[in-house]
Amino acid sequence: MKRYPLTYNEFKKELTEGKFLGLRCLECGIIITPPISVCTSCGSSNLEITPISNKGKTKTFTVIRVGPRGFDTPYIVAMMELEDGPWVVGNVLGVNPDEADMDLIEKEVSIGYKLLPYNDAEGGVEGIVLTFTPRN
Numbered sequence: 001m002k003r004y005p006l007t008y009n010e011f012k013k014e015l016t017e018g019k020f021l022g023l024r025c026l027e028c029g030i031i032i033t034p035p036i037s038v039c040t041s042c043g044s045s046n047l048e049i050t051p052i053s054n055k056g057k058t059k060t061f062t063v064i065r066v067g068p069r070g071f072d073t074p075y076i077v078a079m080m081e082l083e084d085g086p087w088v089v090g091n092v093l094g095v096n097p098d099e100a101d102m103d104l105i106e107k108e109v110s111i112g113y114k115l116l117p118y119n120d121a122e123g124g125v126e127g128i129v130l131t132f133t134p135r136n
């Protein structure tokens with residue numbers, strides 16, 4: 001079986017080194033990130049690694065007031081549309097969750113990352129979450 005062009009761990013490692021990567025479908029042309037094994041549009045596994053822009057716009061968000069153990073609440077979870085097309089989920093930084101309102105919709109953001117603490121329930125694998133910082 002063909003090896004995945006970009007594993008989640010490779011994606012994570014590159015992100016922590018400042019490279020935001022995705023996969024371009026060689027059948028239909030869409031870009032996917034974080035990486036998965038098949039195209040979300042056409043199902044093809046004919047994918048190649050491509051660098052993608054770390055800029056996007058907020059499409060929707062919610063404020064989390066009761067979070068998983070180890071998380072400081074409240075915090076904002078949002079969906080962003082990246083300049084290169086894919087929609088990604090992550091946490092908004094630099095905005096007070098108690099003051100977040102519709103002004104956050106369509107806000108231009110820069111994408112970064114935050115490492116999550118080791119989670120025994122996931123076999124001790126260090127997680128990563130995308131972060132969104134509004135640009136002014």
Ligand SMILES: [Zn+2]
Binds near residue numbers: 025
């Ligand atoms: Zn495709």
